[in-house]
Amino acid sequence: MPATIAQLPVLRLPVGRLLRQPNPAVLTGLALALPAVCYLAVFLLIPAVRLISAGFLTQAANGTLGGPVTLSHFVHFFSTSLYSHVLLVTLRISLLTAMVAAILGYPVAMVMVRAHPVVSRAVTFITIAPLIVSVVVRSYGWQLILGNGPTGLLNWLLLSVGLIQTPLRLLYSETAVVIGSLHVFLPMMVLPLASALGRIDRHLEEAARTLGMPAWRVFHRITLPLSLPGLAVGFTLVFSLTAGSFVTPAMLGGTNAQMLGNLIDQQITAIYDWPFGATIATVLVAIVVSVNLVSMRLLDRGRRVAP
Amino acid sequence: MTSRGMAWVLYPLTAAIMIFVLAPLVIIMAMSVSGSAFATFPPHGFTLSWYGSVLSDADFRASLGFSALLAACATAGALAFGLPAAFALTRSAVPGREVLRVLLLSPLIFPVLVIGVALLRLLSDWNSNSAPLNLLIGHILVTTPYVVRTVTASLMLADVSLEEAARTLGAGVWRVFRRVTLPQIAPGVAAGTLFAFMVSFDNYPISMWLADAQYVPMPMLIYRQVASVFTPAVPATSTLMILFAFAVVLLMERLTGLRRAMAL
Numbered sequence: 001m002p003a004t005i006a007q008l009p010v011l012r013l014p015v016g017r018l019l020r021q022p023n024p025a026v027l028t029g030l031a032l033a034l035p036a037v038c039y040l041a042v043f044l045l046i047p048a049v050r051l052i053s054a055g056f057l058t059q060a061a062n063g064t065l066g067g068p069v070t071l072s073h074f075v076h077f078f079s080t081s082l083y084s085h086v087l088l089v090t091l092r093i094s095l096l097t098a099m100v101a102a103i104l105g106y107p108v109a110m111v112m113v114r115a116h117p118v119v120s121r122a123v124t125f126i127t128i129a130p131l132i133v134s135v136v137v138r139s140y141g142w143q144l145i146l147g148n149g150p151t152g153l154l155n156w157l158l159l160s161v162g163l164i165q166t167p168l169r170l171l172y173s174e175t176a177v178v179i180g181s182l183h184v185f186l187p188m189m190v191l192p193l194a195s196a197l198g199r200i201d202r203h204l205e206e207a208a209r210t211l212g213m214p215a216w217r218v219f220h221r222i223t224l225p226l227s228l229p230g231l232a233v234g235f236t237l238v239f240s241l242t243a244g245s246f247v248t249p250a251m252l253g254g255t256n257a258q259m260l261g262n263l264i265d266q267q268i269t270a271i272y273d274w275p276f277g278a279t280i281a282t283v284l285v286a287i288v289v290s291v292n293l294v295s296m297r298l299l300d301r302g303r304r305v306a307p
Numbered sequence: 308m309t310s311r312g313m314a315w316v317l318y319p320l321t322a323a324i325m326i327f328v329l330a331p332l333v334i335i336m337a338m339s340v341s342g343s344a345f346a347t348f349p350p351h352g353f354t355l356s357w358y359g360s361v362l363s364d365a366d367f368r369a370s371l372g373f374s375a376l377l378a379a380c381a382t383a384g385a386l387a388f389g390l391p392a393a394f395a396l397t398r399s400a401v402p403g404r405e406v407l408r409v410l411l412l413s414p415l416i417f418p419v420l421v422i423g424v425a426l427l428r429l430l431s432d433w434n435s436n437s438a439p440l441n442l443l444i445g446h447i448l449v450t451t452p453y454v455v456r457t458v459t460a461s462l463m464l465a466d467v468s469l470e471e472a473a474r475t476l477g478a479g480v481w482r483v484f485r486r487v488t489l490p491q492i493a494p495g496v497a498a499g500t501l502f503a504f505m506v507s508f509d510n511y512p513i514s515m516w517l518a519d520a521q522y523v524p525m526p527m528l529i530y531r532q533v534a535s536v537f538t539p540a541v542p543a544t545s546t547l548m549i550l551f552a553f554a555v556v557l558l559m560e561r562l563t564g565l566r567r568a569m570a571l
Contacts, residue, residue: 023400025399025400026399026400026401026402028395028399029395029398029399029400029401030395030399030401032391032392032394032395032399033391033392033395033396033401033407033411035387035388035391035392036388036389036391036392036411036451036455037392037407037410037411039388039447039448039451040410040411040413040414040448040451043426043429043444043445043447043448044413044414044417044422044425044448046429047422047425047426047428047429048417048421048422048425050425050428050429051421051424051425051428054428104324104327107316107317107320107321107324108321108324108325110313110317110321111317111318111321112566115318121560123321123325124564124565124566125556125560125565126325126328126329127325127328128556128565128566128569129552129553129556130328130329130332131569132502132505132509132552132553132555132556133332133509133548133549133552133553134508134509134511134525134526134529134548134552135509135511135526136511136526136527136529136530136533137332137335137526137529137545137548137549138331138332140331140335140529140533140541140545141330141331141332141334141335141545142331143533144331144334144335144338144542145330145331145334153334183327183328183331186324186328187569191566191569194566195566215313219313237416240416240418243418244418244419244420244421245420245512246420246511246512246515247511247512247530251530251533261418261420261512264420264421264424265420265515268424268427274428277424278424281418281421281424281425284418284421285417285418285421288416288417288418292416
């Protein structure tokens, strides 16, 4: 999938040539793409630029934004320990979620690609179906499972088996947010991994095994390296989507595991501080964009090295 | 499977992960028929009465109706913008095609919450006060890339030589599209349409900025009910959402297979 800012090649539109000799196929293509491009320009690009620039403006007492242009909101963000803590928590939760998703994603993707068709279809269905269920509903399910006190499912189970004597505090923690995010974004890891694994020439693995390589080394030396592009796409997707989430940390993290999204909501809905809300949004966008850029750079290099 | 040894590791692991994936949904469904008014373990008794109270609840019906209408309109908009764009990406000689593709799919990686805030700022500056209209604008924005993605994938799989043959034999552009291309991509388009519908139906991070007190989409209603003190019907409402989603997924699986519908 490939939808990444990073893939943006340098704009080299042959405008001159186009104007001199209009090609009907080119004109048709432009006409077909024009409505969508205009829509995105008006309702995504312009608002995004306006929002980001709001982070550099000053809000007057009556709520209007204007000069002087300032970096003070960014300084405030990075120098206040509360905010840098939320930034750190956001990065930690996103990184952990992406890493665990990669570990859990491999077996699922392998089964999806290589198991008997019936098993493969069932695994694909179970993996993808929850993606179509609203995040609010899924987080609610995790609230029921992780509930603090003796009536949460997990606590009740552990207490009745006798593994614990007093209920654990599971809900409203970073762990709970990681579990919830993992549940929400696991398909985003499994699907790119499955397409990468599906493209691997099975003869390579068979040859290695015939030559006496143990299964784990075949995985380590052949399957893993050849599936790295899928892993990179999956990792980038899970990291970016987790970093930008709101519902999961709000419902499972509470005040103990706030993420940047929750901070944006507070600044804008409760405090009505647009410049600072915009500043946090800009930080979030910068994180997502840079992760995508790095990952795409790596993918590009990999493609050039591979034959 | 790869080898005997690998299978012994892979299958139990995958089974455990599938349980992890299904657990929260199964728990919600189990709680929805619990006799106890609190969602606590162990559940007591069996009742379907929560479903009765949900289905007769005016807020639920208003939300469901509004969400369905919003999703239908957003999907129509997404098709209107996304279908031609997918053709431009796969069947035309548009310059800078790669740039275009990245632009069209960019709402997928831009944090949805930030898209919502940015839109709120723009629309409030424009004094656009109609919540349904604002929500529609936002939802079209986030659903269009899904249509672009699935339709592009279908078009790339469709056989171009058939189209060329039809054209050589004298069929016009429109006729080629209707008689040759469309039949080939129809399942993909249908799956993409369903997916776009559900993306809108499930959306929270756009709606949270643009909804008002009168027009509350389903996910926002559930969020509020979960946050509020005493609403014993939440599991039943959630179960209805889950069953609806699973019905749609089954349909998508029938149409193209799920991995193709996702085009990931």
